[in-house]
Amino acid sequence: MSMTPCPYKELPDSAFWKRSVAEPLWTTVDPVLSAPFKITQTMRVATAGSCFAQHIARHLKNSGYNYYVRERAPRCIHPEVALHYNYGTFSARFGNVYTTRQLRQLIDRALNLFIPEEPFWFKDGGYVDPFRPQIQPVPFSSIREAELDRASHLKAVRHMLESMDVFVFTLGLTESWESLSDGSVFPVCPGCGAGTFDSSLYQFKNFTYEEILDDLIYVTNTIRALNPSCRFIFTVSPVPLIATADLNHVLTATTYSKAVLRVAAETAVKQTPMSVYFPSFEIVSGAHTRGRYFEQDLRGIREEGVEHVMGVFFRHFTDRQPETADAQRSQKCLSDFQFTPTSNSMDVVCDEEILDKF
Amino acid sequence: MLHLYIVGDSHIGCLDKAFREASKFKPKPHYSAAFHSLGGGAVAYDLLIRNHQSCWVLNPLLKTAVMTAKKQATRITPADRVQIAICVGGYVSTVYTWDKKLGQFDFLLDAEDSVDADPDALSMMVPTSLVRQSLKAHFKVMVDALLQVKQQTALPTLFVSPPPPYRSSETIVELMCAKRSIDKHAMQQPMHSSVRLKVWRIADEILRAEMERISVPFLGVPSGAVDADGYLLPEMFGDGFHAGTAYGQLVLDALVQHAETEAAFVCS
Numbered sequence: 001m002s003m004t005p006c007p008y009k010e011l012p013d014s015a016f017w018k019r020s021v022a023e024p025l026w027t028t029v030d031p032v033l034s035a036p037f038k039i040t041q042t043m044r045v046a047t048a049g050s051c052f053a054q055h056i057a058r059h060l061k062n063s064g065y066n067y068y069v070r071e072r073a074p075r076c077i078h079p080e081v082a083l084h085y086n087y088g089t090f091s092a093r094f095g096n097v098y099t100t101r102q103l104r105q106l107i108d109r110a111l112n113l114f115i116p117e118e119p120f121w122f123k124d125g126g127y128v129d130p131f132r133p134q135i136q137p138v139p140f141s142s143i144r145e146a147e148l149d150r151a152s153h154l155k156a157v158r159h160m161l162e163s164m165d166v167f168v169f170t171l172g173l174t175e176s177w178e179s180l181s182d183g184s185v186f187p188v189c190p191g192c193g194a195g196t197f198d199s200s201l202y203q204f205k206n207f208t209y210e211e212i213l214d215d216l217i218y219v220t221n222t223i224r225a226l227n228p229s230c231r232f233i234f235t236v237s238p239v240p241l242i243a244t245a246d247l248n249h250v251l252t253a254t255t256y257s258k259a260v261l262r263v264a265a266e267t268a269v270k271q272t273p274m275s276v277y278f279p280s281f282e283i284v285s286g287a288h289t290r291g292r293y294f295e296q297d298l299r300g301i302r303e304e305g306v307e308h309v310m311g312v313f314f315r316h317f318t319d320r321q322p323e324t325a326d327a328q329r330s331q332k333c334l335s336d337f338q339f340t341p342t343s344n345s346m347d348v349v350c351d352e353e354i355l356d357k358f
Numbered sequence: 359m360l361h362l363y364i365v366g367d368s369h370i371g372c373l374d375k376a377f378r379e380a381s382k383f384k385p386k387p388h389y390s391a392a393f394h395s396l397g398g399g400a401v402a403y404d405l406l407i408r409n410h411q412s413c414w415v416l417n418p419l420l421k422t423a424v425m426t427a428k429k430q431a432t433r434i435t436p437a438d439r440v441q442i443a444i445c446v447g448g449y450v451s452t453v454y455t456w457d458k459k460l461g462q463f464d465f466l467l468d469a470e471d472s473v474d475a476d477p478d479a480l481s482m483m484v485p486t487s488l489v490r491q492s493l494k495a496h497f498k499v500m501v502d503a504l505l506q507v508k509q510q511t512a513l514p515t516l517f518v519s520p521p522p523p524y525r526s527s528e529t530i531v532e533l534m535c536a537k538r539s540i541d542k543h544a545m546q547q548p549m550h551s552s553v554r555l556k557v558w559r560i561a562d563e564i565l566r567a568e569m570e571r572i573s574v575p576f577l578g579v580p581s582g583a584v585d586a587d588g589y590l591l592p593e594m595f596g597d598g599f600h601a602g603t604a605y606g607q608l609v610l611d612a613l614v615q616h617a618e619t620e621a622a623f624v625c626s
Contacts, residue, residue, distance in 0.1 A: 074463045074484065076454040078492040085488050138487045145466045145485060152483040 026288040027308060031279045035316040037231050039166055044068035046091040046164035048106075050098050050172025051350040052237035052280065052301065054089060059310040063320065067091075068164050071156035085136045089349055091164075092156040095132035096351045098173040100215035100264070101185045101207060106131070107222055110157035116184035120146045121195040130186055133194040134351050162226050168233040169219075170280070171261040173352075174212065175244060175253070178205045187351045189245070204245045209260045216268035220275065232275035233317075234265040238284035240299050242352050278317075280309045360389035360439045360617055369448030369520050369600055370395055373613075376606030389614055394426060425507075440513050441617035443577075446500055447565055448520030450493060451558035452599055455549040462549055465489055467556050486560075493561050501568045508574060514620060517569045518577045518609060519562055521601035523554040525589035533598030555588055577616060580608040 013019040014033055021029055039045060046068040047057045060067040071092035073082035086093050097103050108114035109131075120127040126139025127146045132153075140146035177189040180203055191197025207215075216234070223230050236258060244253035258281060269277045284293045284305045291298065293305025314320045364370050374393040381387060465486045508515050524530050527548040535541065548554065562579075569576045583594050583605050596602035 071482070073488065074454075074482070076492070077484070077488060078495040081488065081492040081495050084491070085485065136485060136487070138485075141486055142466065145483075148466065148483040149485055156482070 021286065021288050024288075026290070026292075027304075029283065029286065029288045030312050030315070031282050031286075032312055032316045036276050037166075037274065037317075038319060039065065039317045040319075041065055043165040044163060045166045045168060046070070046160050047168045047170070048091060048094065048097045048103060049168075049170025049235075050096055050237040050239065051348045051352075052172070052235075052239055053097075053168065053170040054348045055301070055306040056168055056170065056235075056280075056310070056313070057090070059306065059313075063310075063314065065318070068160065070160035070163070071153060086349060092160050093132065093135050093153050094157065095135050096172070096187050096349070097169075098187055098352065099176045099185060099207060100171065100212045100219065101176060101178075101205075102131075102187060103169065104215045104219055105185060106157060107161065107219060110154045110161065111222070111226075116179070117182050118179050118184050118186075119143075121190070123194050128194045130190065130195055131184075133186075133188060134349065161223055164227065164230060166231045166233060167223065168235065168278075170235050170237050171212075171265055172237045172239070173241065174207045174257040174260050175241065175246060176205050176207065177202050177245075206246050207260075209264055212260060212264040213267050216264060217271060220268065220272045230274075232269075232272060233278050234269060234275065235278040236261045236265060236281040238281045238293075238301060238305075242299065278313060283309045283312060359437075360441065360614065362389060362391040362441050362443060362613065362617065363394070364391060364443045364445070364518075364613075365394040366443075366445035366518070367447070367449055367520075368395060370445050370518075372521070372596055372601045372603060372606030373445075373610055374606070375603045376610050379603055380607070380610075387614075389617075391610075425510075439617065441613070441620075442511065442513050442515045443518050443613055444504060444515065444574075445518040445520060447497065447561050448600070450496070450561045451520075451523045451554050452548070454489075454557045455554045464550065464553050465556065467559065489557065490560050490564065493557075494564050497561075497564060497568060501572065504574065505572045508572065514617075516575045516577055516613070516616060516620075517565065518613065519565070519579050520558070521594075521605055522562075522579055522584055522588055522590050523551070523558050524595060524598075525551050525555075525585070525587070527551055529592075529595070530598045533595065535598075537597045551589070559588070575616070575620070577609070577612055580605075580612055583608055 008015070014031075020031075041064055044066050045060055047053045047060075057067050068091055069088050071087065071090075073079075073085065073087035077087075082088065086095065094106055097106060105114055105116070109116070116131070118130050120140070120143055121130050121133065123139050126141050127143055128139050129135065129146055129150055140149060176185045178185045180201055185205065186195075186202075188194075189197065190202050220232055223232075240254040241250055241257060244250045246253050248256070262281065265277050269275045283289075284301055285291075289305070293302050293308065294300065295302055364373055370393055373391075374395070377387065377391045377393075463482050463484050465484050465488075467486060504515070504517075527550075530548055566576050566578075583591060583601075585591055590601060590605070594601050594605040594608075596605070
């Protein structure tokens with residue numbers, strides 16, 4: 001019998017909690033070991049997902065990377081007005097895509113593989129799209145207008161899928177509401193802000209690990225069929241659930257949700273070439289932060305937290321040198337963080353926040 | 359005597375031409391007219407190059423031009439009547455819809471249930487409210503400037519509707535190229551004519567509402583100048599972008615008629 005040293009003896013610091021999480025300055029913790037590909041400034045990086053995806057989009061845009069927006073307002077439209085209509089907030093005007101089923105159905109709708117039966121919802125004298133109910137400040141003036149805008153939007157989504165180089169998807173929720181007639185899922189529960197709730201038409205759905213994994217694999221395979229060289233980055237939003245409908249405590253519901261999403265993302269990455277998991281969730285909510293990257297409501301993510309995430313992202317996925325802000329962050333001590341709301345967390349468009357109003 | 363001070367973008371050129379034309383013959387017009395044109399090119403520059411910087415060029419010029427008119431008005435006799443007429447915004451229907459490269463789009467007006475152009479051939483459909491809000495935001499600074507001018511001059515001020523667009527895109531290109539000796543094949547192609555008219559209609563609606571809000575009378579398009587759909591009649595055409603002398607004459611007549619009944623005496 002040959003004697004070998006303890007297998008842990010040869011492992012790098014990153015394998016040890018004390019050396020890589022507890023001891024380093026908490027603002028410098030970097031859980032990424034390597035990136036399987038680099039993002040250049042010319043690559044088209046499309047994003048989708050929960051509210052947190054907008055932080056990633058904003059930092060990409062502000063850092064000179066090619067944040068890919070396929071559905072833009074015509075150039076003659078006043079830029080402030082275009083922004084109110086969410087042109088440029090998302091890679092196409094799909095709004096928040098909280099669940100993998102929502103993403104799967106969005107792709108299927110763009111490819112004409114799925115036509116939901118759900119009609120447009122009447123609101124304030126006009127009509128809203130149930131699959132992106134807060135995409136613009138005023139409802140569409142007619143069903144025809146809503147139909148035409150949706151057709152144009154889905155065409156843009158298809159172009160985005162065909163032409164993006166990198167797709168960053170932020171997994172946000174396992175909980176959703178679906179139509180009993182055809183399984184269409186909505187970003188917010190019907191009757192909460194728009195639409196009318198009817199238990200004979202809609203039901204609550206908490207997606208399982210198997211369903212989420214199946215959706216993710218379907219999504220990557222479908223996109224690859226259209227766009228073979230597309231690379232995928234999956235990340236899990238660190239933002240807790242605003243509310244749960246699963247008759248659990250919202251804290252345990254959040255833990256369940258994030259755990260399932262995390263495992264599904266990891267498993268999907270192992271089965272999908274040129275895909276990677278990026279640890280936004282861990283960077284923001286890991287024990288090293290002691291919760292300091294959360295706003296006072298313990299949900300919103302402070303700008304410092306987003307900067308930490310994006311600093312790690314740029315360090316590993318690009319050739320960009322760390323920015324001054326990155327360096328400054330590493331110098332901050334614990335007392336530097338005052339619990340005053342940061343403005344950027346307020347600028348994010350979040351459909352689910354409507355639930356907090358009930 | 360009635361004195362007209364006409365201030366606006368390049369679309370007041372047809373009124374200027376009409377007045378000059380009328381002045382060549384006897385009897386000469388029984389009123390005087392002074393024109394202060396701001397140049398539509400500058401406005402297009404504002405819109406497209408400076409990314410809607412709140413009429414960066416237009417508004418200072420608007421204020422200066424009206425103040426000049428006010429100064430000139432003080433030199434005339436107490437018995438004279440004065441009317442300031444503002445005509446701004448004719449550029450939007452052309453600039454918004456001129457170059458397909460800037461983003462070809464279409465939208466529905468409330469009464470429509472379909473678009474003229476093939477939706478599959480379009481880059482995109484946009485919500486009508488987006489176009490409306492964008493134009494409103496674009497005109498806001500101009501309307502605010504006009505309100506200030508109105509408060510400062512205390513002279514009767516009237517807003518003249520910008521001329522409606524041409525129906526035929528081909529005619530626009532031909533007239534533009536003929537005037538500037540440009541090869542028409544090298545010209546940018548305007549978007550579908552129905553989009554041009556819809557943008558003009560929304561702009562007209564906004565301008566009417568804004569003028570009503572700040573209590574400035576609004577002089578609409580003369581009824582004899584447009585066809586049944588609302589496009590400018592061919593006999594009213596000018597250089598492709600602008601209306602011609604015949605249109606200017608119709609507007610001047612309406613303007614004089616309004617001024618003779620409404621315009622204030624300088625020292626009344």
